[in-house]
Amino acid sequence: MAQKVASAVSLGVAGVAGLIIAQSCIYTVEPGHTALKFSRLTGLSDKQYNEGWHLRVPYFERPIIFNTQTRYKTFPANTANADMQSVNITVRVLFEPIQDKLSELYRYVGQDYDNKILPSIMNEVMRAVVAQYSASQLMSQRDKISQKIQKILEERARVFHINIKNIAITELSFSKEYQEATEAKKIAQQEAERARYYVEMAKDIKKSIIIKAQAQTKSIELVGQAAANDASYIDLKRIEYAKEIASVLADSRNHIMLNSDILQMDASLKTPKRN
Structure with missing residues (x-):
């Protein structure tokens, strides 16, 4: 009986040992990853291993697994x-x-290429591209700047065996002092436009007043010429003015008695009384 127990224990130990050895001989490559194999005897191999289970010789070989997914x-x-x-x-x-x-x-x-290479070349490329544009160009030509950064970055990253798929500018801002100066400039331009509008309006009013004064002057000249040529013209004007005054008084609720002198009528213009 003791011999059977010892035999069973031996088998169990052998099974566990075999399982451990089997696990150490197998490694798994997850989807979106690729493995290389380094051998203590032959060094790094160029052969690549895609997703799935693969064999290795314990101690002598170890897998180097790369994340080949597109990341940002x-x-x-x-x-x-x-x-x-x-x-x-x-x-x-x-x-x-x-x-x-x-x-x-x-x-x-190495495997952490994204932390070693990308920060350095990205900083250099961004500084070089931004230095070529003014503030207004940076705001109005954002797509063009993105394309230029991507083109230069692709060339630089390819040297280190990195493929740049796409880039996007997520933030583009200026210092607080510059933003305040820009806002002050906009306000000043608005004030200048408002002042220009008032100046143009004043010019139009002045022109209108001059035209009106010229018309009144011409009217006075014509009246003077008409009065000089015909004395009855003044009497005609007096009658017209008297009619206008009478019309205004007729529409008024108050009754006012006026003599002919107030109506600027000559006594000779009065209607004679009938016998």
């Missing part, structure tokens, strides 16, 4: 533009490793 990182920077104004810019970058260059990427940079 955000890079902020404070730099100066062509006007020497302080600019805060933040760029979001979509990137991935170049698949057939994984062994070289690992050999010269």
Whole structure:
């Protein structure tokens, strides 16, 4: 009986040991990842292993697993533009490793290439591009600036075996002093436009007054000429004025008695009384 128990224990131990050895001989590559294999005997292999289970020789071989999915990182920077104004810019970058260059990427940079390479070249590219544009151009040509940053960044990152998929400017702002100066400039321009409007309006009023005065002067000249040519013209005007005054008084609720002198009528213009 004791012999059977000892035999069962031995089998159990052997099974556990076999399971541990089997687990150490197998590694798993998750979806969206690719593995390289490093051997203590032959060094880093260029052969790539895709998702699934793979075998390795314990102690002598170890897998190096890369995340080959497209990922993004955000890079902020404070730099100066062509006007020497302080600019805060933040760029979001979509990137991935170049698949057939994984062994070289690992050999010269490592698995954390995104923390070693991208911050350095992104900062350099953003500073170089922003320095070429004025403040107004940065605000009005945002798409053009994004395309230029992406083009330069693609060239720089390809040297390190990194593929840039897309970039987007998520923030673009200026210093508080510049924003206050810009706001003050807008207010000053609005005030200048308002003053210009008032000046133009005053000119139009002045022109209207001059035209009216010229018309009145011409009217007086014509009246003077008519009176000089015909004395009865003055009497005719007196009658017209008297009719206007009488019309106004007729519409009034108050009864007012006026003599002919007040109506500016000559005594000779009065209607004679009948016998």
